Amino acid sequence: MPPNHRSRIRLLLLELLILLARKAGTRLRHRGSEAVCEYVDHLIGQYFREEFKLETVAHKTGIDKSRLCRLYRAGSGKTVMEALRLRRLREAAELLAHTDRTVSEICFGCGFNDLSYFYRAFTSEFAMNPGEFRRRRNKANCAGSAEFPVRGL
The missing domain is CATH 1.10.10.60 (Homeodomain-like)
Structure with missing residues (x-):
């Protein structure tokens, strides 16, 4: 299986994890923050050349903006905007x-x-x-x- 297919499958699984956590109404715990970080990093890698808004990222993850920022910082040690920069x-x-x-x-x-x-x-x-x-x-x-x-x- 080509490496880009594996990356795509992993991304889809992460999206599924985020959607399931959102639908179940559960709080994303440690693994959840890792998944959020990985997904946000993917979005940064894909869209860094364009205008990048936290609101859009929050919408794509299904997590409100302030919670997204807290989860990302907890998982990565930096803010979303620092990672983008x-x-x-x-x-x-x-x-x-x-x-x-x-x-x-x-x-x-x-x-x-x-x-x-x-x-x-x-x-x-x-x-x-x-x-x-x-x-x-x-x-x-x-x-x-x-x-x-x-x-x-």
Whole structure:
């Protein structure tokens, strides 16, 4: 069975678990928060390039927004929006390292809607701005060295 089929089956099972818990009116316990985290992470991976609203995620999970946020934080140690920002920044770092797209194109293509915020978030996460990250990555790649270590990856 191809790996993407297994992932899809797992996702469907997680959706079923969430729906069953909702229908039964039971509180999602520890395994429930793991399932919620896994499902939210899947949604982030699928939709991070688009406008991403907690209300939409809450609707898809069938859990109210504040409870969803509590469950996700309990299971992952970060907020949904922090996880979204990190996913976008990881994608931006990959694109900076492996494409010639402009920083602006990468910023908006990864779901950020404010270039200044993108620069601040990127610099905070990687301890250098996007241009410097690209220069150092290119220099490291030309020298044939191992992957350039970054905090957020």
